[in-house]
Amino acid sequence: MKPKVVVSLEQALSLPYATLRFAQLGWRVIRLEATPSGEGLPGDPNRYIGSRLAGDDADDRRSYFVAPNVGKEAIAIDLKRPQGQALLRRLLVALDVDVFCCNTLPRRYTQLGIDYESLSAARPGLIWAGISAQGPDVPDAPGYDPVIQAMAGVMELTGDPAGPPTLAGVPLIDLKAGDEVYAGVMRALVDRAETGQGQRIDVSMLQAAASWLITTLPLLDYGCEPYEVTRSGNEHRKFIPTNVYRTADGYIYVAIGSDGQWRKLTTLPGFEGCANEVRLTNEGRHRERAAIQADVAAAIARWNTHELAAALRAAGLPHAPINTIADVRAIPVLAARLTGTTGPCGTTVRLPPMAVDVGGARTSLHFPPRYGEHTRPILQEAGLSTSDIDALYEAGLATGG
Numbered sequence: 001m002k003p004k005v006v007v008s009l010e011q012a013l014s015l016p017y018a019t020l021r022f023a024q025l026g027w028r029v030i031r032l033e034a035t036p037s038g039e040g041l042p043g044d045p046n047r048y049i050g051s052r053l054a055g056d057d058a059d060d061r062r063s064y065f066v067a068p069n070v071g072k073e074a075i076a077i078d079l080k081r082p083q084g085q086a087l088l089r090r091l092l093v094a095l096d097v098d099v100f101c102c103n104t105l106p107r108r109y110t111q112l113g114i115d116y117e118s119l120s121a122a123r124p125g126l127i128w129a130g131i132s133a134q135g136p137d138v139p140d141a142p143g144y145d146p147v148i149q150a151m152a153g154v155m156e157l158t159g160d161p162a163g164p165p166t167l168a169g170v171p172l173i174d175l176k177a178g179d180e181v182y183a184g185v186m187r188a189l190v191d192r193a194e195t196g197q198g199q200r201i202d203v204s205m206l207q208a209a210a211s212w213l214i215t216t217l218p219l220l221d222y223g224c225e226p227y228e229v230t231r232s233g234n235e236h237r238k239f240i241p242t243n244v245y246r247t248a249d250g251y252i253y254v255a256i257g258s259d260g261q262w263r264k265l266t267t268l269p270g271f272e273g274c275a276n277e278v279r280l281t282n283e284g285r286h287r288e289r290a291a292i293q294a295d296v297a298a299a300i301a302r303w304n305t306h307e308l309a310a311a312l313r314a315a316g317l318p319h320a321p322i323n324t325i326a327d328v329r330a331i332p333v334l335a336a337r338l339t340g341t342t343g344p345c346g347t348t349v350r351l352p353p354m355a356v357d358v359g360g361a362r363t364s365l366h367f368p369p370r371y372g373e374h375t376r377p378i379l380q381e382a383g384l385s386t387s388d389i390d391a392l393y394e395a396g397l398a399t400g401g
Contacts, residue, residue, distance in 0.1 A: 001189070003027045004098040007091065009079075009114060011044040013171060014131050014143070014205065015103035016068035017178035022099075022185075023071035024339070024354050024361050030095075030378065031069065032088070033371065035078040035399045042399075043076065043371040055345035060371045067351050070341045071365030075379075076372035076400045084397050085113030087379075089122035094382035097123060099185055103131040106139035116200040126198040127188045129181045135204035143205045145171040152209035157216060160233045176212065177205045179355075240285040241292050244322065245300040252305050254296075255318040258282075264315045270299045339363045372400010 008019045009032045016031070023029045036042040043060065050064030061069075078084040092100065100123075102114055109115040109130070116128040133143030146167055149155050154173070159166030184201040192198060210217070215237070216229045228237055234253070236242035242255040256262050259281055266275035274295040278284040285292055300308060305321065312319040321327070328334065329350065337353035341364065354361060375398050379389045392398040 001025075004189070005095055006030065006099040006101065007032055007088075007095075007097050008099075008101040009033075009112075010101065010103055012046055012103065012174070013068060013145070014174040014177040015101055015181065016044075016046075017175055018129075018131075018181035018185075019072065019101060020068050020070070021178070021182045021355070023365060024363075025358060026360065026362050029072045030374070031072050031074050031369070033074065033076050034080075035076050035084075035396055043074075047371060053343055053345075054347070055343065058370045061368050066341070066349065066368055069368035070339075070351065071362060072369055073374040073378065074369035074372055074400070075375040076398060077375070078397045079112040079114065081397065082113070083392075083395070085118075087392070087397065088113065089119065091378070091382050092119060092123040092126065095378070097126065098189070099127045099129065101129045101131075101181060101185075103143070105142065106130065106132050106136040120198055120200075124198065125192060125196060127185055127192065127201070128198065129185055129188075129201040129203065131177045131181060131203045131205065133204070134206045135202050143177075145174040145205075148173040148205045148209055152206055153213060153216070154209060156230060157232075159231045161227070161231045163231070165231070173205050173209045176208045177203050180208050235293070238282070240282060240289055241296045243293060243296075245297050247300055247303055247305040247308055250305040251322045252300065252308060253320045253322060254300070254312065257318065261317055264317055265296075268311055268315060270302055271296070274299060337363075339365065341365050341367050343367060370400070372398075374401065375399065376401040 003026045004022070005028045006019055006022050007030045008015060010016050010019060011033070019029045019031070031044075033043040041048050041060070044065070047060045047065050048062055050062040052059060052062055053066075077087055079088060091097070100114070100119055102109070104112070104114075110118075113119075119128060120126045131143065132139075133141035133148065149167055149172065150165070152173065154168060155165035158168055180203045181201065184203065188199045188201060219228050234244040236255065239255065239257045242257070244251055244253050254265075256265055262279070262282075262285070263275075265271055274292065278288055279292060303311075309319060309321065323331075329338070334353055337357070339351040339353060339362075341349050341351060343349055344367065354363070376389055379392070379398065380386075384392075389398070
């Protein structure tokens with residue numbers, strides 16, 4: 001696919017993550033931020049989250065901001081005024097923009113002149129994608145990952161059954177919404193290649209999150225037991241035994257997903273006592289769930305982690321160590337696929353791998369842009385003269401660089 005041009009009015013994580021995936025493909029991604037309002041620090045608040053970076057005297061690219069924003073350009077335009085909105089429309093045409101994205105409140109789309117109707121009228125064939133908490137039907141709701149995790153039942157399903165609802169360890173909903181933008185834009189580009197028409201894509205974080213309830217929500221209509229739709233700790237609700245178990249020198253996760261795997265497990269030294277006739281089937285193991293967990297835990301406690309992992313691997317049984325993030329980065333199949341960037345002082349920063357290998361994709365991307373770093377050159381590229389750009393700066397309609 002020919003590289004595309006994306007302009008994205010983005011902040012926080014959900015949309016920057018989506019447009020990072022475009023940047024990895026070699027697409028041109030221009031992140032659009034507001035001009036200073038006099039209230040707080042300018043631009044995306046995430047610019048100022050995390051530790052300061054050595055050698056970066058601008059102080060607007062702290063550690064939390066780096067990973068989702070490598071490989072991008074940055075401009076700052078005042079979209080609260082009609083002149084700024086007209087400037088955005090000019091950029092869409094002059095830069096041959098294919099995709100416009102935003103993750104602001106839906107009620108502000110028309111106020112800022114970024115609604116699909118206005119932008120597609122200026123740039124026919126434009127693909128427009130917006131992320132919001134609950135979609136345009138609830139235009140005032142802010143979209144924060146933890147709030148949506150709570151609202152969508154993710155917290156109800158996460159944690160110890162005897163403990164409180166718990167957040168997932170990664171911002172699942174932000175990342176899910178970003179992936180839906182990525183997928184939706186790709187689908188829209190295929191459609192446009194056939195029809196010549198652009199389209200509008202609205203991603204509701206709540207709806208996207210609820211789409212993941214495929215193993216729990218339908219159970220409500222089957223007369224399920226309460227334990228089937230609430231927290232189960234590290235156990236699987238259906239497959240037994242599955243859990244984190246303490247070994248003689250650490251922890252290991254073991255997941256037995258079939259009756260055949262259970263039979264293999266109970267032939268390993270020390271596990272023979274876990275077997276009986278009732279437990280030959282998963283249905284029977286449900287009836288003795290608590291006893292099985294205790295029996296398996298006792299058997300595993302006599303092994304050290306390395307030796308048990310070797311035995312499970314030889315038997316073809318699913319298992320894994322409980323890796324730290326440093327351990328994950330060192331896994332050979334991942335270490336060979338890490339992406340990266342170079343910091344202000346020349347330090348190499350290793351970043352997560354792409355979600356899926358793509359031939360010709362960019363695995364080394366330039367460091368994130370400073371606030372408004374490319375405003376002036378991009379305006380020049382759009383055909384504005386130096387005096388025109390100076391006038392925009394003097395009027396506060398554009399800034400940075």
